[in-house]
Amino acid sequence: MAHKRSTIDPSKKWNGPVRQYDLVKEIVIATLVVGFLALSLAALFSSPDEKALTMQSWSIEAPADFAQTAAGELAGTTTSASYGPPYNTNGSGQNIGPVNLGKIAGVRIPIDPAKSFVIEPLSIEPSDAIKAAITQWSSASADQSSKWATSYADALTKDGKATTLADPTGKFGPVPTLVTGLLGMAQSGALDGALTTRDTPLPTNFTKPLLFLADSGTYFPDKAAAQHLSGDQWGVMNETGSWPGQSWLWLYSLWYQIEPFKSSGNADILVMSLMGVLSLGLIFLPLLPIISRIPYWIPVHRLIWRKWYQRKA
């Protein structure tokens, strides 16, 4: 199909009619207007600030959930304990086809949850009973300690409400003492410090308490769900309270609501890969056939440049 030769070469320097245009005035006015908008919106609507959760708040508000999670850390059944890279080798991480990028990156943030979240903090407790429990735990074989912890974690979960269970036959070993000790330490507020100050007394790295908290069965996820922040609630886009959130993450959030991503164990790598491809598509959009022609087929530009087209006519 023959086209008339274009009369404007967009790659050439503009040599046609011009108009006065004060760039510096434009940015000054823009900053004043946008500044006024930002200052006004902030005054009118403020910003959300839901207080951070702590080991103390968790252990006081949901002691059974705390005890179950602590027992699970010792049993190696929590999310962190079986995560895999970058924390440990207890899990395989996520695959996309044959590729496992997490494994390639390796274990660079080593965390042994039983040790990091339970034994090491408890080791600063002065109680003789806890010291004896730690000694019994540390000197047992891996199989024996796993058996103790798994059966105790199962029993606590089955009960649902208990923070400690009687153990007349000793089948749980030192685990009840360790879990109850950790609960007490958390409720006193000492665990928050103990989890972060092992490497330095002035911490800025909250990996341990946050991983521990994220292992929570109900406390942490229920608080998030109440604010519509869960992954299956488009939570990635949302903010606490009624404030607007991150609407620019709508497409990233969308995939987690639909299959096959919704129920996949590899959901994160699949969604990240898909978004990576789409992002490349946006970056190189001008080179894509069909999509790069849409502005020509749907002439929104005729509205933008209507004055120009009128004068030409």
Next chain:
Amino acid sequence: MSTKSSWTGRFRSATLEKFEPEDLLPEVQPAYVASWIYIFGVATLAALIMLVASGLYLTLEGPAWWHTSNIGHYVNSVHLWSVELFFVFMVVHLWGKFWMAAWRGRRLATWITGCLAFFASIITGFTGYIIQTNFDSQWIATQAKDGFNAVGIGAFFNTLNTGQAILLHVSLLPLVLGGIVIWHVILVRRKGVVPPIDEAGE
């Protein structure tokens, strides 16, 4: 007088000498630059200025100041609403540029740097969300870690390491984003604003 033999001369040829001062800061624009759609680039820049200004105020007082100070909470609110305005104006700017097919006439690099600025803004904003030192930051950090860990980045960028996130948010990422934005604006000045899609044949 040969300038080509010195590194300085060659650097000047590759950079400064590519621009006339009148092209960098012209007092005129092509006559077709006459639509409100053209204000969203500068509006995005203005929102970025507000982000930097409010952000600098927050850095003067520290990351936890806003929890205990009314003024601090207000400055945090200005920062948050500047983020919303920033993304609103940037997305409308992107829509405008798409419908103008603004990549024409060897302006592919302008389009690409614009998209890179978009993604760099999302990442910079993300680090902002995880340094709030409140419940929202705890949840976002613990959720986002799974995405980053799945692609291997989590081994290097630990969302649960608040100290790392603060330093990234206030130094490395603004420098990267600022650099991309400057590059983008220089490209716009260098190539000029894209002319209208000519009905006669494009």
Next chain:
Amino acid sequence: MLRILEINLNHPAHYVSVGPFSVSAGNLTIILAMFAIFIIALFLPFPNHDQTEKHAALKSEKR
């Protein structure tokens, strides 16, 4: 003083749900505002401040 002006958003949000889509009232407001701003920018007449027009070639005569 600022508190007097404040509109309290510190309560659970309202959500608009259609099929798998669920968006908060706050986010929906922002998204609709973006569309509105875009449409308005397309249609709003741009003031004609041109007092003098010259061809670009002439500007190179200015020093």
